[in-house]
Amino acid sequence: MTLTHRIQAFEQLGHFMRQFSTFPFEKQKDILHNEIFFDKIQAEMEMAIYHNPWFTMDNMVFAFKSWSDSLTVNNLEHWTKTYHFRENQPKTVGLIVAGNIPLVGFHDLISVLISGHKALVKLSSNDQKIIPILSEYLQKAASEFEKFITFTEQKLENFDAVIATGSNNTARYFEYYFGKYPHIIRKNRNSVAVITGSETPEELELLGEDIFRYFGLGCRSVSKIFIPRNYDFNLIFKAIYPYHTLLEYKKFSNNYDYNKAVYLMSLLPVHDNGFLALKEDNSYASPIATLFYEYYDTVELLIDKLKTEHEQIQCVIGNAAIPDSIPFGDSQKPNLWDYADEIDTLEFLLKLT
DSSP, X not given: OOHHHHHHHHHHHXXXXXXXXSSSOOOOTTSTTHHHHHHHHHHHHHHHHHHOTTOOHHHHHHXXXXXXXXXXXXXXXHHHTTSOOOOOOOOEEEXXXXXXXXXXXXXXXXXXXXXXXXXXXXXXXXXXXXXXXXXXXXXXXOGGGGGTEEEOSSOOOSOSEEEEEOOHHHHHHHHHXXXXXXXXXXOOOEEEEEOOSOOOHHHHHHHHHHHHGGGGOSTTXXXXXXXXXXXXXXXXXXXXXXXXXXXXXXXXXHHHHHHHHHHHHTTOOEEEOSSOEEEEOSOSOOOTTEEEXXXXXXXXXXXXXXXXXXGGEEEEEESSSOTTOBOTTOTTOOOTTOOGGGOOHHHHHHTOO
């Protein structure tokens, strides 16, 4: 199976997924294999909220739109054009997938397949239904994939390399069990935003998307902001007010109430707008419905700090002169070539021999 054929299959998948990028869904006539897969995906998306209450329909639709936008011939060719693909004997790559946000492990699966290797996938119990159906669609679009995708609920066995994602704690176990194999093991990372005080209200509202998309559960979710001294927090609170409807979700509101109570009982000073607490803290990983902040004196000193602590940071959002920063509102819209933890997954896979 050539790279061109794989790209064509992924493009078909992108066309199929685009039907689920708006809600209510609209079945299109020109999509291949719709008679088999449209109703299956729709049913699983509607049921997912009962398996995992964090998987709201809005967040699932957002994930499907992001992937349908990515899986185009132009994007796939741009992604792969700088790599050297060889038609070697395929290796089996074990994937241990997180389940914190919808389709979070899909990039690893796509990377393994585009590289010509086989995927042995162990999914999180929080997200076990949708990725297998999308994989079935790929196998229908290109029958060669039938021998290249396997899902298991058991311990990984008979593999040549591993890509595993988990917490800092589970990463230690992954290192112990998989350290002798070629591997990528990802730990906790969080994303930050740099505020200069020159942001427009529209940019600060987009910051709300970076903070609240997926309820802040993703590694690309902004969990901390860096602000100049004497910054007026009301500028942020006013801009992100449209997100107050998150209180309608019980799990989010319970977290907000709990964390607020902890801060009050501990006499910790926080800024609060009724659905988000802003707390000064040097840490990067903030609880749900809490955003940490830290003051900085100069952009130059902040750049040095971010470089020193880059292993804790997934991405940086802002309009300041921060190297490789992402525009407000774009943290949850990575390109195919935006690799987690700054590790080139495709390069790693293509070097397997």
